[in-house]
Structure formats: C-alpha cells, structure tokens
Amino acid sequence: MKVIAIAASTIAIIMCAPAFGKGLSKQYGSCMDAASSNAQMHDCVDVETKRQDAALNQNYQAAMKALSPARKQAMLSAQRAWLAYRKAETDFTADPDGGTAAPLNADIEFLTITQARADSLEGVGQ
Numbered sequence: 001m002k003v004i005a006i007a008a009s010t011i012a013i014i015m016c017a018p019a020f021g022k023g024l025s026k027q028y029g030s031c032m033d034a035a036s037s038n039a040q041m042h043d044c045v046d047v048e049t050k051r052q053d054a055a056l057n058q059n060y061q062a063a064m065k066a067l068s069p070a071r072k073q074a075m076l077s078a079q080r081a082w083l084a085y086r087k088a089e090t091d092f093t094a095d096p097d098g099g100t101a102a103p104l105n106a107d108i109e110f111l112t113i114t115q116a117r118a119d120s121l122e123g124v125g126q
Contacts, residue, residue, distance in 0.1 A: 023052060023115045023116075023118055023119045024048060024052075024115055025048060025051055028044060028047070028048040028051075031043075031044035031047070031048075032044050038100060038103075041104055042104055042107060045104070045107045045108055045111050046107070048115075052111060052114045052115045052118050053114055055118040055122075056117055056118035059118055059121035059122050059123075060121055062124075062125070063075060063121055063124035063125045064125075066124070066126060067124075067125045071125070075124075082117055086110065086113045086114065089113060090106050090109050090113070093105050093106040
C-alpha cells in the first residue's frame with residue numbers, strides 16, 4: 001500500500017512539475033515529458049535546478065544592491081532562514097523508507113522550492 005501511495009505521489013509531482021510557477025523552463029517540461037526512467041527525470045531536474053539556482057542568485061544579488069542597509073540585513077536573515085527551510089523540507093521529503101522514487105521526490109521538492117524563491121525575489125527592491 002505504501003509503495004502505491006509513493007508511486008501515485010511521484011506521478012502527480014512529475015505530471016504537475018511543469019506547471020509549478022512561471023519560472024520553470026519549457027526545456028524542463030519537454031525533458032520531463034520525454035523521460036522514461038527515474039534516472040532521466042533526475043537528469044531533467046538537475047539541469048533545471050541549476051537554471052533556477054542561477055535565477056535565484058541573480059534575483060538575490062539584484063535585490064541586495066537595491067535595498068537599504070537595514071533592509072539588506074532583514075533580507076540576509078530571511079535568506080538564511082529560507083536556506084534552512086529548504087534543506088529541512090528536502091531532507092524530510094527524502095524518506096529513507098520511500099522506495100526508489102524518494103530521491104527523485106526530494107530533488108523535485110528542492111527544485112520547486114528554489115524556483116518559488118527565485119520568483120518571489122524577482123523585482124524586490126525596485
């Protein structure tokens with residue numbers, strides 16, 4: 001029963017992943033559509049995570065340049081808390097009893113959290 005629930009959740013995440021937010025690339029959606037194994041899906045997620053991490057860093061740096069010193073300190077505190085949250089949430093998602101899909105689920109979770117933060121920082125301080 002647990003394996004069926006994990007498989008169903010993995011399929012739901014994979015099917016919905018291209019629709020999560022404005023920031024995921026069309027290449028990611030195409031890659032996931034073409035993937036036929038967990039390893040191929042992991043490769044898609046890895047490439048998109050690098051893309052989203054670059055966007056996150058760019059948006060964070062732009063925000064830090066635009067903010068006042070007091071707001072920069074608040075942003076730094078918020079970013080540190082967000083980094084801790086992302087790690088904790090991803091670690092939780094990587095259920096050691098979750099079967100072969102658990103690492104993929106954790107990678108997708110990491111990607112979607114990163115993408116959401118990149119989107120949320122876009123335009124901050126402007």
